[in-house]
Amino acid sequence: MTGRSRARALGVLVGPLPTGPLNAITDVEGVLVGHTTIDDGAGLHTGVTAIVPRPMRALPAAVHTGNGYGKLVGSTQVDELGVLESPIVLTGTLSVFRAADAVLTYLMELHPGGLSFNPLVGETNDGFLSDIRRRPITERHVLDALEGASGGLPAEGCAGAGTGTTALGFKAGIGTSSRLQVVEGVPVTVGVLVQANFGGVLTVRGVAMPVEELVPGAGRVEPPGNSCMIVVATDAPLDARQLGRLARRAIFAMGRVGASYSHGSGDYAIAFSTASRSPVLPDAALDPVFAAVMDAVEEALLNSLFMATTTTGVHGHTSHAVPYDRLGI
Incomplete structure (x- = not known):
């Protein structure tokens, strides 16, 4: 990641709200992130990203499907019960099922007397840069991401489940x-993590920046299976229905950066609350939380591009990093 900068460091400020100390999902107390990165410099560019709430307990949660062209293992039980009972793991499309089995191993070790578990595992298709048919993700890769999860600033760009992804024409x-917000006198933190791999035209502060203009000769890259996974964590006291409303806003925010929401895009948002206090906030008080989600998702998506590096992968395919010197910001 040498020489790459986050959006804020480049002067791209999204909205008026302050960020947490790390400007990361890990600003929500008890939320940890771990990565396992697989990059052989040739045909494999993939990995695993784990979002791990600690302590691991049943948490209010919701899933919103913007477009269901994807494989989100475990989502229907979250919809039915409104509860997250697992870490959230992200990986490449054809590795999602092996990853789910590995999360099952993790949960069984965590709860030796349990008889039923619901791993929640999402994916995007990194097959433009990585040979997904090799299905390189093993149980050990997933366990390493889960067990190595920490509360620091997570690596961004070409890390973990984002190692081989492309969005808006760029790596x-x-x-x-x-x-950070204060809602009804309650301090609230909203944190977001994205795995960006979707089509459209990069848009920064309302200005379209097509890859054809920023990288002459590059041409537009629209890999098949475009998708986006968005994870929203908050310490706001919200129930599952209200978290569903947050998850919808997370999908809406993709439009701010130029998403095309194409037929082949699996766009999902998962929102959960770590709050142990009650009662839940009234619906009429949620506008500030909605604003926090929208702004955090927009900035997280920009960070996913601005921190990524040019990558050449399987079949010689190349995905170019956003060139800062041509952004005009």
């Missing part, structure tokens, strides 16, 4: 951001 990857 993308993992991005994260956070916002």
